[in-house]
Amino acid sequence: MDDRLAKRLVPDGLWEIVAPLLPAPKRRRQGGGLRPVDDRAVFTAIVYVLTSGCAWRHLPAEFGVSTPTAHRRFQAWTRAGVWRRLHVAVLDQLGAAGEVDWSRVVADGAVVRAKRGGALTGRNPVDRGKKGSKIHVLADRTGLPLAVAISAANTHDSLALEPLVQAIPAIRSRRGRRRRRPDKLHADKGYDFPHLRAMLRQRRITPRIARRGIEPSDKLGRHRWIIESCIAWLFGRRRLTIRYERYPHLFLGLAAALICYNRLTK
Incomplete structure (x- = not known):
């Protein structure tokens, strides 16, 4: 080679x-x-x-x-959990260099087709009911993926928010203790539920979630590019654009680790 x-x-x-x-x-x-x-x-x-x-x-x-x-x-x-540990190891180096921005995080999801079915697949409501999975991402202010997850395509976005927040690892800081709590969390109207706002406040995270029937979806505006860029970087790893594996979580953690490593080299 x-x-x-x-x-x-x-x-x-x-x-x-x-x-x-x-x-x-x-x-x-x-x-x-x-x-x-x-x-x-x-x-x-x-x-x-x-x-x-x-x-x-x-x-x-x-x-x-x-x-x-x-x-x-x-x-x-x-x-053996190598991909998860690799993701955390790279985030640790970024955190020690002061490259993780905790001022706000943004959450969202994207649906991919699941060719062979398998665990965590479901009927995709935007793809004529074909089997698919949904990739959930939580990124920092600069688009770094801090936590990723996968679910069936027909899973409501709101059901993934608390697991994503819980999955944020304790990351090294330039000074002081490790950190895993952002200051704010931005999300669209799909996450507008009282119990999610209460969950975030209980963790001392200020919710910035668009309110259904009050605020337009595009109010997330200047923050949405963050999560859209992160998801685009993930799908730049072409194996993620269509799910061929019957078992979930296989490539997702590795892809997140590679995105973080690219930032580390810059």
Whole structure:
């Protein structure tokens, strides 16, 4: 494989963060067998599948990783929680550099088609009832994804807000203790429910939610670009635009971590 492509997909700085998070390979009791494929080569192949949107079976041979090996190790690392820990590790570095803006966060969701069905899918009300999933995102003021989640396409946005807020990790700060509480939360009328406002105030987060029948949806205006940009960055990883996996959460955490790492390099 072209070394320049590999370094572009997985720079040395990213690999330094990823490598300590990967579980050690299991040793065979009887010994022998082939030497395990290098973890970095496998991780690079996984990032290629995520960014290009190709099927596992179309993984180029130049990566030096077979399709079964890449897919098997991807599933094992997913079960081990590697992507979530990678996302938090990158956010920690951003937080320590003062790059996480806690002054406000914005929440929203977007629906994708689920080709093979599976867990957390449902009839998509805006796609003729075809099966789909909804990706929920909570981003800071600059568009960094702080928390991501997935649900069935027919899940109301409001049901995802509290889990998203609870999923914000405790992130390092430039000075002082770790932080996980934003000052304000902006959202559209789909989140306008008294119990959600009460939940936010209980956590000392000021709700800035458009009120149904009182305020127009476009009042979110100058803050909506934040979440729209974040969702666009996620869907720039083409594997997320259509869900092919029967199991949820597979690529979403990795995509969020890569977006945060791109910000870290800038």
